[in-house]
Amino acid sequence: MSRRDEIAQNLAVVDARISRACEAAGRAREEVRLIVVTKTFPASDIVLLHELGVTDIGENRHPEAEHKRSELGPAGDSLTWHFVGGLQSNKAAAIAAYADTVHSLDRAKVVDALSRGAVRAERVVDCLVQVNLEGRADDPYGRAGADPADVEALATRVEDSDGLRLRGVMAVAPLATDPAPAFTVLGEIAGDLARAHPAATLISAGMSGDLEAAVQAGATHVRIGRSVLGDRPAVG
Numbered sequence: 535m536s537r538r539d540e541i542a543q544n545l546a547v548v549d550a551r552i553s554r555a556c557e558a559a560g561r562a563r564e565e566v567r568l569i570v571v572t573k574t575f576p577a578s579d580i581v582l583l584h585e586l587g588v589t590d591i592g593e594n595r596h597p598e599a600e601h602k603r604s605e606l607g608p609a610g611d612s613l614t615w616h617f618v619g620g621l622q623s624n625k626a627a628a629i630a631a632y633a634d635t636v637h638s639l640d641r642a643k644v645v646d647a648l649s650r651g652a653v654r655a656e657r658v659v660d661c662l663v664q665v666n667l668e669g670r671a672d673d674p675y676g677r678a679g680a681d682p683a684d685v686e687a688l689a690t691r692v693e694d695s696d697g698l699r700l701r702g703v704m705a706v707a708p709l710a711t712d713p714a715p716a717f718t719v720l721g722e723i724a725g726d727l728a729r730a731h732p733a734a735t736l737i738s739a740g741m742s743g744d745l746e747a748a749v750q751a752g753a754t755h756v757r758i759g760r761s762v763l764g765d766r767p768a769v770g
């Protein structure tokens with residue numbers, strides 16, 4: 535089977551999973567957007583995804599994301615680029631030059647750095663505050679996010695920063711437990727945030743293993759890697 539056919543087949547399966555989850559949750563399919571997380575996979579896969587109708591691409595490491603974005607050139611302009619990985623304050627400004635949405639704002643220092651980069655690049659970057667749903671020291675995705683008690687202050691800082699637009703929250707479910715209670719908590723945090731900040735309506739939650747629970751809890755964006763692109767080499 536060609537790589538294109540393999541990805542097309544996987545996309546159909548994931549799309550059906552999202553549709554079923556929406557149905558089960560009594561939500562419209564259009565309420566949930568698929569972000570395909572392409573980390574570790576080549577830019578050629580992003581071209582195939584684009585041809586197959588995917589509009590949203592997620593990356594989690596700065597040099598790799600920047601490289602693939604420039605490899606695609608103008609062809610990448612019609613895609614929406616999501617940065618979903620841990621942010622380092624010394625890289626955040628550079629990320630603002632190509633990311634349309636940054637999902638992982640978890641402390642003031644990276645908010646300030648991203649804002650400086652956005653202003654310098656004359657861009658406006660959509661921002662999600664990453665919420666830590668459980669103190670997890672074993673988080674393989676880098677920083678685990680802001681403490682729920684700090685979300686409102688961080689969100690206000692984003693809203694007050696030039697070049698940044700507050701759009702909502704993001705979380706990674708705790709490992710090895712039922713994700714549903716954690717996603718329910720995220721939904722409550724998102725509801726509180728949206729009441730205070732009406733533009734902050736996005737909830738980025740759900741990965742290959744737990745998208746159904748995330749959709750049930752109100753996710754507007756699911757971030758799917760393996761189920762579309764296959765297994766990644768183990769992270770060191």
Ligand SMILES: *Cc1c(COP(=O)(O)O)cnc(C)c1O
Pocket residue numbers: 571573594618619675706740741742743757758759760761
């Ligand atoms: C890799 C990654 C994903 C996708 O995970 P899969 O299990 O491959 O679907 C989602 N969110 C973040 C933050 C990631 O780093």
